[in-house]
Amino acid sequence: MDKHYYYQNSVQCVEAEIDFVESTYQTLKGHPAKKLREDFCGTAQTACEWISRDAANQAWGVDLDPLVLQWGNENNLNQLTVQQRQQIQLLNEDVMSASIAELDVVLAMNFSYFIFIERDLMIRYFKSVKESLQSNGVFFLDAFGGYEAAKELVEERECDGFTYIWEQATFNPINSQMQCYIHFVTDEGVRLDKAFDYYWRIWTLPEITEMLLTAGFKTAEVYWEGTDEKTGEGDGIYTSSKLGTADAGWVCYVVAEK
Ligand SMILES: C[S@@+](CC[C@H](N)C(=O)[O-])C[C@H]1O[C@@H](n2cnc3c(N)ncnc32)[C@H](O)[C@@H]1O
Structure with a gap:
């Protein structure tokens, strides 16, 4: 993949x-x-x-x-x-x-x-x-931004031949810093976990x-x-x-x- x-x-x-x-x-x-x-x-x-x-x-x-x-x-x-x-x-x-x-x-x-x-x-x-x-x-x-930006959540979106998965794994309200990942899964079920990871501050x-x-x-x-x-x-x-x-x-x- x-x-x-x-x-x-x-x-x-x-x-x-x-x-x-x-x-x-x-x-x-x-x-x-x-x-x-x-x-x-x-x-x-x-x-x-x-x-x-x-x-x-x-x-x-x-x-x-x-x-x-x-x-x-x-x-x-x-x-x-x-x-x-x-x-x-x-x-x-x-x-x-x-x-x-x-x-x-x-x-x-x-x-x-x-x-x-x-x-x-x-x-x-x-x-x-x-x-x-x-x-x-x-x-x-x-x-x-928006109130869902400050939540721990997983969102999936169907794309052509695969699914895009956005994960807000952690959010710390004290410093507004979050750990996010992008995962992909093909329509055949092959997973690519943590293809991308981002440690960000939500400004x-x-x-x-x-x-x-x-x-x-x-x-x-x-x-x-x-x-x-x-x-x-x-x-x-x-x-x-x-x-x-x-x-x-x-x-x-x-x-x-x-
Ligand atoms: C979220 S990706 C964005 C990629 C691309 N701009 C896009 O829109 O798809 C972040 C990229 O920033 C690069 N990056 C992170 N810190 C950087 C820095 N200080 N200088 C240059 N590139 C950096 C990473 O290597 C990575 O490719």
Whole structure:
């Protein structure tokens, strides 16, 4: 079983993510973004989507784990044309000291920055992102929360040929830190337990926006998902908002301008 294959086909929706980044940058700045860095890039699927949108786009993916980058190279970058291959570079580096700068956009998605559990460390990361952006650049993050985020639970979702299982194994309300796992089970019943594990602090949105402003960003705005009138579910459209809904579980974007 190939855990990265299952991950890409259950967790990620890079098209929707890049649609949001493209249109939000265009709205904020009045011109398209070109140079993007994907922090915590894993298999670099998002960076590949970015460069596939325009021949003038460039992307850098940064991850500490050489094995996940190798998988991305062999399975995602290898699908690109010769021209596209020149638009992207994977860097085996720490996001804290990533070497690529003068960027239009930096991404920290799939809550990966929740790995920084101390405030000072998070602010240091945010400051380093700010330094990596050009003067008009924008930092995009996602976040999750709601009262179910603070619960120990197991959730299953049927995917094509397998089941994705998200486990919040422990949550400590005193420090807001949690242990999570992703497991997969094929339709034939083969299990891949603890394919991924994450030890995170669940940061609240006011904490995240306050730390971004402390790090020197000019703005830090929450983009909240709208509701489909017919189904009552999220409609996939995220807009800058000051008032959210007290949902059991929500995912949103945070957008910070340098
Ligand atoms: C939750 S995964 C996210 C992968 C990918 N961004 C995605 O959206 O699917 C977290 C990734 O962050 C990487 N990582 C953790 N700490 C890091 C750091 N300090 N610098 C760079 N990468 C790091 C891990 O190796 C892992 O691949």
